Amino acid sequence: MAAEHSIAPLPGWAAATLLPLLNLLAAFAVSGLVIWAIGESPLDALKFMIYGAFGYGEAVGYTLYYATNFIFTGLAVSLAFKCGLFNIGGEGQAMMGGLGLAVVAIGLDGLPAILLVPLSILGAALFGAAWAAIPAWLQAKRGSHIVITTIMFNFIAASLVSWMLVGVLKAPGSQSPESPDFPEAAWLPKMHELLAGIGLEVGSSPLNLSFLIALGCAALAWFFIERTRWGYEIRVVGGNPGAARFGGISVSRSFVLAMLVAGGMAGLLGLNELMGLQHRLIANFTMGYGFVGIAVAFMGRSHPFGIVLAAILFGALYQGGAELAFEMPAISRDMIIMVQGFVILFAGALEHLFRPQLTWLFGRLRAIGGTGV
Amino acid sequence: MPPALDVDGASMDSPDAGTSASAFAIEAIGLEKSFGPVRANAGVNLALRAGSVHAIIGENGAGKSTLMNMLYGLYRPDAGEIRVFGETRHFGSPHDAHEAGIGMVHQHFMLVEDFTLLENAMLGFEGGALLAPQKIAATARLKELAAQYGLDVPMDTKVGDLPVGLQQRVEILKTLFRGAEILILDEPTGVLMPQESEQLFQIIDALREQGKTILFISHKLPEIMRIADNVTVMRQGRAVAERVVADTSEAELAELIVGGKVAREAARSGAASPTEILRLESVSLAKKKDAKETLSDISFSLHQGEILGIAGVAGNGQSELLEVITGMRRPTTGRIIFEGEVVADANRYADARELRALGLGHVAEDRLRNGAVAVMSAEDNAILGYHGSARYARKGILDRAAIKSDCAALIRDNDVRPPLPGLAFGKFSGGNQQKIVIGRELLHSPRLLIVGQPTRGVDIGAVTRIHDQLITMRNEGRAVLVVSSDLDELMAIADRILVICEGRIVGEVAAEEANERNLGLMMAGRRLEDVADGPGAGNGC
Structure with missing residues (x-):
């Protein structure tokens, strides 16, 4: 009898594409109202924003550079979410990943790039994973709520890295909390340099090889979740822990495994920011990307492909927003954060706002068409 | 404030008042409800004689729940009319149904487990900012109702600590407290043991004697024979037959339900081995x-x-x-x-x-x-517990082709409907879910x-x-x-x-x-x- 309640749901493709699109439009519409209220033209603002994010080569570079960060942190949230865990600790895991990366890159100075780059990446992933595994283990064995522990671990990670940066890792003679520069062998090449190598001229931007690594990670994450036995077990635990026991799946093992993979992804944030751009470890390099990753994961519906799209959207908001603030002085940096806030609100918190209307519309279309979709 | 209750109100006096408004407690005329392409109710007619127990029976997906939900105000009919004691009603919500005197006891109880009977009954009828005055009035009213219908329930025990049979009485008391003249009981015996079911039937008898009308939904034919006056059989969204229980048999009802003779079960043959x-x-x-x-x-x-x-x-x-x-x-x-x-x-x-x-x-x-x-999809559920076997996973990588072909076989061999391996397990009806987990x-x-x-x-x-x-x-x-x-x-x-x-x-x-x-x-x-x-x-x- 239960079937009668669930007849004619929204088709999957519509839920995955139209719904986020409507949410985005709603966010822009409300933001437009605010911009109009302070006496600026919403249309002009939109134009500046889109041009600033996608209008020329350099802009695209910056957009994708920001997107790289969001892909890593978005995956970190969604992989844990597949197991039913809300990982608020992307920020701390990224921080620790940066520390691991710096320790390897500086400690193994002298190795050739072909060894140093993979080892540094490994260091980043391992430190991030280990940092995530502790809350996972505490959740599995002691029942400590992972939302609380991962938040706490963000603070601990930040303090730990700061402490390292004013002590062991401090660059000699420097007045600021930062490490010495990494050896050049640990630098990731910029995309415009790589493209110049094959004869393509593009504007220079911080976009570097880690963007491709991030895309690779998204593909790997999909394969891991959908096509491996461990991914399957993680999905079962996330979907129904009772069914996991029924199927002989260890819930605690899946918790730890999911968080290891999630923490590893977050740890890779340092590839883009440190190996690609700063070339040294600095305090607070994570800049809140770990938290925005939560919104990215929601908007991308925890699907790796969706996360890449959502990451590019947020990259465009960051880059286009900066450009907008520059072009229209009345629109301050705070206004840009407000626009991002609306996007998070509509795409994340109010994700299903338009679902009933859309479902109704599809029901009507089908009734008129007379065919089942 | 508990609503005023008129147990012997105007509508209740005589079931034999001929064609007057009081003969039927509920009349449903040509009720239609579609969900997308599926007509869950295709012109259902139903008439509940006031003061009777009327049973509805049918297979999963026959449209019973849809009909109940329309009578209880959870769904709006696409077409058709609902009359309560002769008066045409349009229910926008269960609240409207309450107002019209219709109460429902759901299969899965709608109780706050940490609350007592009193607190559960008062939920939504708390009155003013202070509970005390209402509590006194409500306690008296509940005691009166309990005595009237033989519904013995401890007043001060948390509902969650009561056995299932008593929780059900709490539900019934709650609906009576809210002024229900017509009670819809959705598979009420599903959770009860035989002795408890018999006690429930005695309660239903008492309710009927005092003029309440009961709509009783059940899968179990013996219960319907025991308790109901009339029975409506539903099949594929239609009310296909109505019988006076005294004039029918379990065999006839079973045939009406499936629309043909019921196949005999395989017989046990041969003795158990000593192994x-x-x-x-x-x-x-x-x-x-x-x-x-x-x-x-x-x-x-x-x-x-x-x-x-x-x-x-x-x-x-x-x-x-x-x-x-x-x-x-x-x-x-x-x-x-x-x-x-x-x-x-x-x-x-x-x-x-x-x-x-x-x-x-x-x-x-x-x-x-x-x-x-x-x-998760039916396909993913089809390997739960076997997901580590060599057939489905090699070196940790799932073999999608093997899973697909096995799930197709499962669906075919067990007649799972709809035959969609990609459909989420929760979207199948209960019977088809069971076919999947057994298959x-x-x-x-x-x-x-x-x-x-x-x-x-x-x-x-x-x-x-x-x-x-x-x-x-x-x-x-x-x-x-x-x-x-x-x-x-x-x-x-x-x-x-x-x-x-x-x-x-x-x-x-x-x-x-x-x-x-x-x-x-x-x-x-x-x-x-x-x-x-x-x-x-x-x-x-």
Whole structure:
């Protein structure tokens, strides 16, 4: 009898594409109202924003550079979410990943790039994973709520890295909390340099090889979740822990495994920011990307492909927003954060706002068409 | 403020008032409701004589729930009319239905477990900012109602601490308190043991005598014969027949429900082999800090070619027994031996996946709670518990082609509808969900199948199929352990029935000697010897 309640749901493709699109439009519409209220033209603002994010080569570079960060942190949230865990600790895991990366890159100075780059990446992933595994283990064995522990671990990670940066890792003679520069062998090449190598001229931007690594990670994450036995077990635990026991799946093992993979992804944030751009470890390099990753994961519906799209959207908001603030002085940096806030609100918190209307519309279309979709 | 109750209000006086507005409590005329392309209700007509018990019966998906939900204001009909005591009504919400005097007792109770009867009844009718004045009035009113209809319930116990039968009385009292003249009971006996069901029927009798109208939804034909005055049979969204219960038979109703003759079940043939397949030796289970044992000293054995039934009142250790046997829990003491091999003792136990690899399959008693993952596709659910087998996973990588072809076979062999492997498990109807979780185990030809509640919430056609499947396993020399709260089911398929009460096996009867009386008394905690001596009250189980 239960079937009668669930007849004619929204088709999957519509839920995955139209719904986020409507949410985005709603966010822009409300933001437009605010911009109009302070006496600026919403249309002009939109134009500046889109041009600033996608209008020329350099802009695209910056957009994708920001997107790289969001892909890593978005995956970190969604992989844990597949197991039913809300990982608020992307920020701390990224921080620790940066520390691991710096320790390897500086400690193994002298190795050739072909060894140093993979080892540094490994260091980043391992430190991030280990940092995530502790809350996972505490959740599995002691029942400590992972939302609380991962938040706490963000603070601990930040303090730990700061402490390292004013002590062991401090660059000699420097007045600021930062490490010495990494050896050049640990630098990731910029995309415009790589493209110049094959004869393509593009504007220079911080976009570097880690963007491709991030895309690779998204593909790997999909394969891991959908096509491996461990991914399957993680999905079962996330979907129904009772069914996991029924199927002989260890819930605690899946918790730890999911968080290891999630923490590893977050740890890779340092590839883009440190190996690609700063070339040294600095305090607070994570800049809140770990938290925005939560919104990215929601908007991308925890699907790796969706996360890449959502990451590019947020990259465009960051880059286009900066450009907008520059072009229209009345629109301050705070206004840009407000626009991002609306996007998070509509795409994340109010994700299903338009679902009933859309479902109704599809029901009507089908009734008129007379065919089942 | 509790609404004013007019038990003998104008509408209730005489059922024989001819064509006047009072003859029918509810009239549904040409009710239509479609969900997308599916017509869940295609012009349903229904007339409930005031002061009668009217039953509605039909298979899963026949449209019963849709009809109820329209009468209760949860759905708006696409077309048609609902009249309550002769007056046309348009329900925008259940609140409107309450106003019109319609109350509903859902299959899954809508109670706040941490609240008492009083607090549950007052929910939504708290009156002013202070509760005390309302509480006094409400307590008096509830006591009066309880006395009037024989609905004995402790007032000050948290509802969650009450047994299921009493929780149901709380629900009924709650609807009466809110002024219901017409009560819709949605499969009310699904959660009750036979003795409790009989008590419920007495309550229903009392309600009818005092002029209430009851709409009774059930799968069980004997209950309808026992309690209803009239019965409407639904099939494929239509009310296909209405009968006066006194003039019909179970056989006729069964045929009307499925729209043809009901196929006979496969018969058990051949005796059980002496070869033991499963043995439990003094198995006990206790929570760590709590000394109380949920299972104590359970020993029995099961042979090839045998169906062993376990009967008992829900909550007497059946769930725990299932979990211990199927590797979901470690016994505190004792041993479990499967095909000569110790699979569980106090120190180590094989988990559910390892047991399946050995040939011990398990169909969970509550498929949505732990038998499947509602949000995952049928295809993904089809490998749960077997996902580590060499057939589905090589070096940790899932073999999608093998999974796809096995799921297609499962759907075909078990007639799962709709035949969509990609559809989320939770979107299938209860009966089809059960076909999937049973088909999943049968696909791997287990030598022993442990089944909890094989046909809970499953329609008549599917029940026959499932029983056939279990009996076929038995006749092939494999073995089945069935835990069920449906005694008719156990008596129909089992070779032997064990009765469990308060975590102990209190008796064993061969299928030929089992009847509702001796099983029911043992379920209430009386030993087999006492049962043979004569009737008497149980010692509290």
